[in-house]
Amino acid sequence: MDFSYSPRLADLKECAVDLARKIMVYEDECEAGNGLGPESRAALRQIVLASGLQAMNAPVAWGGAGLTWVEQVTVEEELGALTNGLWAAVWRPTAAALLASTPEQRERYLLPENRGERFGARAITEPEAGSDPRRIATVAERTLDGYRITGEKWFVTLGDLADHLLVLAIVRPDGAPTLFLVDKDTPGVRLAATPRYTHNFAYEHPHFAFDDVHVGHDAVLGEVGAGLDLVQATFFEERVLVAAHAVGAAERALRLASDWARERVQGGQPIIRHQLIQAMLADSATDIAVNRMLVYRVAWEIDRGGDPKTLNAMVAMAKVSATEAAGRVVDRAVQIFGGRGYMRDNPVERLYRDTRVDRIWMGTSEVQRLMIANEIDKRGLSGLLRFSTAPAETNAGPGEENERPGAENEGPGNGQAPGTRGPLVEGAVR
Ligand SMILES: Cc1cc2nc3c(=O)[nH]c(=O)nc-3n(C[C@H](O)[C@H](O)[C@H](O)COP(=O)(O)OP(=O)(O)OC[C@H]3O[C@@H](n4cnc5c(N)ncnc54)[C@H](O)[C@@H]3O)c2cc1C
Structure with missing residues (x-):
């Protein structure tokens, strides 16, 4: 066992720290304006391209950074320190697009997306279908030359x-x-609402309506009937990232709070000397250390391959644990700052609002617990609790067949997007 960063990971971490530092400059604009203007968006795009960390989950041959899961987690926890969801500026294609695009779809959507020239958004949730996407009411009627889509989608980040x-x-x-795959300018696609949320996010989460939207057969991603499996593949990937972000967010909050606790004098001494403040700092450091270990371990297990269902439950453990821990840490950070922790120009206040949604999106904490309990019921505890003694499986490369379990809240095939499983390509990250 080795818990130190390899030279490659250390370089990657430095690159991610540098990228996060450059993006952090945009936090105040984002908070003040609930988003970024076109100039800032364009500048951010250049910053991301210069880092080489765009599309980090996609193969290098497809214009991505081709990172393994451990490498992605190393980057994502640094990006998680950013407030206002600015980590989203470092774009990546969905696992669904990576796994299932035809060569034509790859040319039309995926490769431009990897280059930051096109962007896709997931439209899964509906007014009556959230945790249970099987309840969706949006329909695609077969027509002579394709499909006619009618329905409503909510919260489209x-x-x-x-x-x-x-x-x-x-x-x-x-x-x-x-x-x-539906182009937004297709007749019948309508922006229904742009609600305000607790956070002031870098981008919007609008609702869309689809009124008789005609698409061709070539709009189907994967196969007819494969939709839920592809959605689960995407959720799997996003949950790992949410967990990594949560660790990064919590660490930033604790660093700020501990600096403040050293500086702030009340009761005749710096508040860091007061034992009740010390308890909050100690609990927060412990929360972060435990969850960092868990998130990296899960990423390492995914890179090694293994039972997809067990990996899926491990990812659920990491998501529920890291996001709930981040909630505790950020809440304590606000408390340590006192009134200043409640002011919007303080990053801990923004992290307090920003991190709340991590317990809701990509599967709520309750749904993650159901997945973990399901694993315990079906396969027992060992896969979740014990370190593996088996040799690593050989990872399949891009385009190879993935198992696609179809059960609700089960995993995405082998739990890996194709671009993340090949050997590292030298120079993948500039
Ligand atoms: C800011 C934001 C951005 C989002 N971005 C996207 C996006 O880009 N694309 C997209 O498609 N969706 C997106 N979502 C939707 C998000 O994935 C859903 O909100 C989430 O899955 C929960 O669904 P719901 O809101 O309908 O809650 P519900 O499913 O109605 O759940 C309500 C409560 O019931 C609990 N619950 C539900 N089922 C069970 C059960 N079986 N057992 C126990 N408890 C249960 C839940 O845990 C929750 O506490 C976003 C949401 C938000 C807030």
Whole structure:
């Protein structure tokens, strides 16, 4: 066992720290304006391209950084320190697009997306279908030359930035949940609302309506009926990232709070000498250390391969644990700052609002617990608790076949997007 960063990981971490530092400059603008103006968006795009960390989950041959999971987590925890969801400025394609694009779709959507020229957003959730996407009411009626999509989608993150949407709809009359690539300028796609949320995010989460939207057969991502599996593959990937962000967010909050506790004098001494403040600092440091270990371990297990269902439950453990820990740490940081912790120009206040959604999106904490309990019920505890003694499996490369379990809240095939499993390509990260 070796817990030190390899030279490659240390370089990557430095690169991510540098990138986060450059993006951090935009936090105040984002908070004040609930988003970024076109000039700032364009400048950020250049900053990300210069870092070489765009599309880090995609193969180098497809214009991505080709990072393993441990490498992605190393980067993402640094980005997690950013407030206002600015980590989203470091774009990456969805696992669904990576796994299932045809060569034509790859040329049209995925490669431009990897270059930061096009953006996609996921349109899965509906008013009556959140935790249980099987309940969606959006339908895609078969027509002579394709499909006619009708329905409503809520909370579409990056929906303002995106030029195309990944829309989950039930193909009729087959009754098959299917993902469609829908250009936003297709007639019938309508922006229904742009609600305000607790956080002031870098981008919007609008609702969209689809009124008789005609798409061709070439709009189907993967196969008809494969929609839920692809959605789960995407959730799997996003949950790892959310967990990594949570660790980074918590560490930034604790660093700021401990600096303040050293500086702030009340009761005749710096508040860091007061034992009740010490307890909060100690609990927070422990929360972060424990969850960093868990997130890296899970990433390492995914890189090694293994039972997809067990990996899925491990990812759920990391998500629920890291996001709930971040909630505790950030809450304590606000408390340590006192009134100053409640002011919006303080990053801990923004992290307090920003991190709340991590317990809701990509599967709520309750849903993650159901997945963990399901693993315990079906396969027992060993896969979750014990370190592996088996040799690593050989990872499949891009384009190879993935197992696709279809059960609700089960894992994405082998739990890996293709770009993350090949050997590292030298120079992948500039
Ligand atoms: C800011 C934001 C951005 C989002 N971005 C996107 C996006 O880009 N694309 C997209 O498609 N969706 C997006 N979502 C939607 C998000 O994934 C859903 O909000 C989430 O899955 C929960 O669904 P719901 O809100 O309908 O809550 P519900 O599913 O109605 O759940 C309500 C409560 O019931 C609990 N619950 C539900 N089922 C069970 C159960 N079986 N057992 C125990 N408890 C249960 C939940 O845990 C929760 O506490 C976003 C949401 C937000 C807030």
